[in-house]
Amino acid sequence: xxxxxxxxxxxxxxxxxxxxxxxxxxxxxxxxxxxxxxxxxxxxxxxxxxxxxxxxxxxxxxxxxxxxxxxxxxxxxxxxxxxxxxxxxxxxxxxxxxxxxxxxxxxxxxxxxxxxxxxxxxxxxxxxxxxxxxxxxxxxxxxxxxxxxxxxxxxxxxxxxxxxxxxxx
Amino acid sequence: xxxxxxxxxxxxxxxxxxxxxxxxxxxxxxxxxxxxxxxxxxxxxxxxxxxxxxxxxxxxxxxxxxxxxxxxxxxxxxxxxxxxxxxxxxxxxxxxxxxxxxxxxxxxxxxxxxxxxxxxxxxxxxxxxxxxxxxxxxxxxxxxxxxxxxxxxxxxxxxxxxxxxxxxxxxxxxxxxxxxxxxxxxxxxxxxxxxxxxxxxxxxxxxxxxxxxxxxxxxxxxxxxxxxxxxxxxxxxxxxxxxxxxxxxxxxxxxxxxxxxxxxxxxxxxxxxxxxxxxxxxxxxxxxxxxxxxxxxxxxxxxxxxxxxxxxxxxxxxxxxxxxxxxxxxxxxxxxxxxxxxxxxxxxxxxxxxxxxxxxxxxxxxxxxxxxxxxxxxxxxxxxxxxxxxxxxxxxxxxxxxxxxxxxxxxxxxxxxxxxxxxxxxxxxxxxxxxxxxxxxxxxxxxxxxxxxxxxxxxxxxxxxxxxxxxxxxxxxxxxxxxxxxxxxxxxxxxxxxxxxxxxxxxxxxxxxxxxxxxxxxxxxxxxxxxxxxxxxxxxxxxxxxxxxxxxxxxxxxxxxxxxxxxxxxxxxxxxxxxxxxxxxxxxxxxxxxxxxxxxxxxxxxxxxxxxxxxxxxxxxxxxxxxxxxxxxxxxxxxxxxxxxxxxxxxxxxxxxxxxxxxxxxxxxxxxxxxxxxxxxxxxxxxxxxxxxxxxxxxxxxxxxxxxxxxxxxxxxxxxxxxxxxxxxxxxx
Ligand code: SF4
Numbered sequence: 001x002x003x004x005x006x007x008x009x010x011x012x013x014x015x016x017x018x019x020x021x022x023x024x025x026x027x028x029x030x031x032x033x034x035x036x037x038x039x040x041x042x043x044x045x046x047x048x049x050x051x052x053x054x055x056x057x058x059x060x061x062x063x064x065x066x067x068x069x070x071x072x073x074x075x076x077x078x079x080x081x082x083x084x085x086x087x088x089x090x091x092x093x094x095x096x097x098x099x100x101x102x103x104x105x106x107x108x109x110x111x112x113x114x115x116x117x118x119x120x121x122x123x124x125x126x127x128x129x130x131x132x133x134x135x136x137x138x139x140x141x142x143x144x145x146x147x148x149x150x151x152x153x154x155x156x157x158x159x160x161x162x163x164x165x166x167x168x169x
Numbered sequence: 170x171x172x173x174x175x176x177x178x179x180x181x182x183x184x185x186x187x188x189x190x191x192x193x194x195x196x197x198x199x200x201x202x203x204x205x206x207x208x209x210x211x212x213x214x215x216x217x218x219x220x221x222x223x224x225x226x227x228x229x230x231x232x233x234x235x236x237x238x239x240x241x242x243x244x245x246x247x248x249x250x251x252x253x254x255x256x257x258x259x260x261x262x263x264x265x266x267x268x269x270x271x272x273x274x275x276x277x278x279x280x281x282x283x284x285x286x287x288x289x290x291x292x293x294x295x296x297x298x299x300x301x302x303x304x305x306x307x308x309x310x311x312x313x314x315x316x317x318x319x320x321x322x323x324x325x326x327x328x329x330x331x332x333x334x335x336x337x338x339x340x341x342x343x344x345x346x347x348x349x350x351x352x353x354x355x356x357x358x359x360x361x362x363x364x365x366x367x368x369x370x371x372x373x374x375x376x377x378x379x380x381x382x383x384x385x386x387x388x389x390x391x392x393x394x395x396x397x398x399x400x401x402x403x404x405x406x407x408x409x410x411x412x413x414x415x416x417x418x419x420x421x422x423x424x425x426x427x428x429x430x431x432x433x434x435x436x437x438x439x440x441x442x443x444x445x446x447x448x449x450x451x452x453x454x455x456x457x458x459x460x461x462x463x464x465x466x467x468x469x470x471x472x473x474x475x476x477x478x479x480x481x482x483x484x485x486x487x488x489x490x491x492x493x494x495x496x497x498x499x500x501x502x503x504x505x506x507x508x509x510x511x512x513x514x515x516x517x518x519x520x521x522x523x524x525x526x527x528x529x530x531x532x533x534x535x536x537x538x539x540x541x542x543x544x545x546x547x548x549x550x551x552x553x554x555x556x557x558x559x560x561x562x563x564x565x566x567x568x569x570x571x572x573x574x575x576x577x578x579x580x581x582x583x584x585x586x587x588x589x590x591x592x593x594x595x596x597x598x599x600x601x602x603x604x605x606x607x608x609x610x611x612x613x614x615x616x617x618x619x620x621x622x623x624x625x626x627x628x629x630x631x632x633x634x635x636x637x638x639x640x641x642x643x644x645x646x647x648x649x650x651x652x653x654x655x656x657x658x659x660x661x662x663x664x665x666x667x668x669x670x671x672x673x674x675x676x677x678x679x680x681x682x683x684x685x686x687x688x689x690x691x692x693x694x695x696x697x698x699x700x701x702x703x704x705x706x707x708x709x710x711x712x713x714x715x716x717x718x719x720x721x722x723x724x725x726x727x728x729x730x731x732x733x734x735x736x737x738x739x740x741x742x743x744x745x746x747x748x749x750x751x752x753x754x755x756x757x758x759x760x761x762x763x764x765x766x767x768x769x770x771x772x773x774x775x776x777x778x779x780x781x782x783x784x785x786x787x788x789x790x791x792x793x794x795x796x797x798x799x800x801x802x803x804x805x806x807x808x809x810x811x812x813x814x815x816x817x818x819x820x821x822x823x824x825x826x827x828x829x830x831x832x833x834x835x836x837x838x839x840x841x842x843x844x845x846x847x848x849x850x851x852x853x854x855x856x857x858x859x860x861x862x863x864x865x866x867x868x869x870x871x872x873x874x875x876x877x878x879x880x881x882x883x884x885x886x887x888x889x890x891x892x893x894x895x896x897x898x899x900x901x902x
Binding site for chain 1: 191195244298299300301304317319320322323324325327344345347348351352355356359360376378384385386387389390393394410411412414415418419426429430431432433434435436437438439441442443444446447448449450451452453454455456458
């Protein structure tokens with residue numbers, strides 16, 4: 001699997017209307033502060049050199065905080081450059097809930113986790129399934145429906161998605 | 170909601186007026202989206218792979234079920250294989266015994282099983298959370314489409330429904346307001362539910378993983394919010410492992426909605442590691458995953474029998490994308506409710522209903538498939554959907570006992586069908602015999618046929634709509650003309666020679682098209698003779714008279730083989746007859762015979778295109794000199810990919826060619842003649858006629874169509890006659 005250029009991914013995000021910011025571990029706190037709309041909740045970031053500590057983000061939230069949050073911050077474990085998808089894993093920390101319930105999902109992605117297309121992402125999934133990290137959602141853009149007679153964004157899932165790409169990870 | 174005493178024609182008329190406009194907008198929107206999305210990928214390769222994966226999975230089904238059982242149990246879940254709907258509902262009632270409420274994401278399989286009714290009878294409150302399903306639940310209506318169950322409903326209708334039911338403080342009006350309202354309402358239900366129920370688009374046996382393809386996010390919420398997750402899936406949803414998933418993911422959203430990929434592709438291996446959540450708790454989330462429960466209910470409900478049934482087995486490859494419905498001209502105009510069916514409706518639904526409910530349920534709407542074949546290339550797993558419709562139609566014709574043969578009666582009728590089959594269908598299926606008789610007795614037969622008493626008889630006895638003009642039979646058939654003429658090849662072109670195939674229409678009704686074909690080919694240096702057999706068997710085939718069609722295919726084989734052996738190419742004026750030979754004979758004749766015939770047969774403009782490409786000088790053919798025309802290719806011709814040849818030839822000869830997009834003209838052989846379907850046929854035709862009018866500009870364009878049916882339909886609906894393209898090329902024009 002060769003690493004696709006990050007611009008392919010961010011172009012796809014532009015096409016989806018998903019916001020993004022390229023940053024480094026050093027500049028992450030600022031990028032995060034810009035990305036969140038309070039109140040924010042999150043799950044711990046397992047990526048070296050970054051953390052939600054010190055940010056205005058409640059980790060872990062109570063169910064009521066989750067419900068009332070505007071923003072949910074989670075790590076994502078992969079991105080599909082071609083489609084602008086991010087991989088939300090069902091971690092015990094509650095990524096799936098935090099990425100799903102609030103109106104705005106802020107996804108933190110290591111650039112090295114980017115893959116080219118669906119086939120690569122599935123290849124990746126296979127390795128993770130074998131390793132026991134066996135549940136995830138490939139999320140592309142925002143939740144949407146056409147069932148009310150026109151396309152409406154923000155149904156059961158987030159209305160806005162923003163991806164922070166860690167260029168040095 | 171349809172009155173019981175409403176006739177079929179009335180029902181279609183009502184739906185054309187009520188649900189038709191919304192359905193048309195949505196179905197055509199999905200259909201156009203599919204074309205655009207498939208243009209970005211190697212569709213042929215992906216579809217072949219997907220087809221192979223499903224063939225293999227259905228072949229190995231018993232083994233995959235066992236593998237899935239082991240893996241799910243190892244993960245800590247349970248698997249139940251339900252024989253039928255009652256069995257599935259009993260099991261679900263048991264699983265939900267302690268539950269007060271269940272939230273569901275969209276699942277046609279649970280519709281098939283009537284799960285909601287079953288659970289409600291057991292005292293469980295059931296809420297559909299997919300917005301389309303929720304609308305139908307509130308309206309108490311059946312789905313009208315595989316993936317967009319409520320797509321017959323307009324925004325205004327939904328607003329009226331919600332305002333009446335929920336009486337909101339501010340009346341709801343816009344799609345945004347309706348969505349917000351539904352999200353909040355359903356959000357409450359999801360947060361308090363005891364059980365979340367989902368379907369599955371695929372079940373990966375090796376790891377026990379569910380693949381769920383959705384856009385709204387409700388399946389994610391239903392799966393993660395309540396502690397108990399129940400997934401209900403037909404056994405055909407099993408594929409071996411994640412390795413087989415790639416082509417499915419690439420194809421499903423493209424085929425269904427025209428998206429590159431759906432918003433959410435959940436690959437859940439439940440019970441998942443997500444923490445449980447109780448919205449009444451004040452503790453931070455985390456932990457509790459060990460309390461998660463997971464039940465996978467795999468459903469047989471007729472599928473194993475389908476697997477053993479040659480005619481229906483392919484249905485199990487279906488990934489339920491809905492593309493076959495979206496590409497169906499009839500579906501586009503009336504929607505799923507006209508097609509009937511207990512659960513499934515339109516396109517592949519004949520196969521599903523026949524397999525799951527029985528032939529009777531499929532019989533209701535099987536007629537609405539005209540065999541236009543536009544769904545064939547749309548299907549991501551290459552299911553021959555029209556063939557399934559034909560097989561089921563044949564079974565309906567034959568009644569309850571498919572193998573019954575009454576040899577005495579059989580000997581007295583001109584076909585190989587069973588006594589008692591619908592008279593109208595039988596007449597349409599035997600149109601070749603009737604045409605021969607009509608031609609032999611022309612013009613008297615034409616006067617008679619057009620007389621009021623005979624038209625009345627035809628309508629009452631055979632269901633032929635009196636509003637349609639009848640074909641006028643010619644005394645001198647194409648074959649007769651050919652026997653009398655002197656062949657006229659000016660300069661023979663090397664090695665090619667042609668045997669022209671006389672279809673029923675060209676031979677008896679419009680020999681001029683055939684004569685034009687002969688003159689064009691001979692002018693290009695190719696000697697032509699006309700074959701001694703008439704009709705490919707298309708007419709009986711489209712009425713589901715498979716045995717009769719097979720007999721005709723054998724006659725065609727006998728007649729054409731000596732010509733092919735002698736090095737001649739078989740050329741067809743009528744695309745539906747060519748499509749018969751190229752696509753259908755493989756089901757009617759031994760493989761080697763079908764292959765030889767298919768390999769040696771050409772559509773007439775395809776053949777001319779080939780000659781010109783190979784350096785034959787088009788000098789003897791008349792030029793278009795920029796004449797403006799609109800060309801409508803025949804549906805089956807487009808499926809074979811042969812529309813481009815006609816466009817190229819007309820362009821090369823100097824015509825200014827506009828083309829149409831409509832999937833079908835709506836006439837489709839005998840379909841438009843049938844009194845029950847006249848209005849639908851005209852509605853479909855009007856969409857095409859509108860396209861022609863739009864391309865006209867200040868002055869009318871000449872209308873050119875390759876199919877007999879299309880010519881008739883367009884001539885009927887526009888006040889100008891349509892021409893076969895070969896007639897434009899006629900040197901004697
Ligand atoms: S038959 Fe093919 S096109 Fe129709 S729903 Fe099934 S997979 Fe889709």
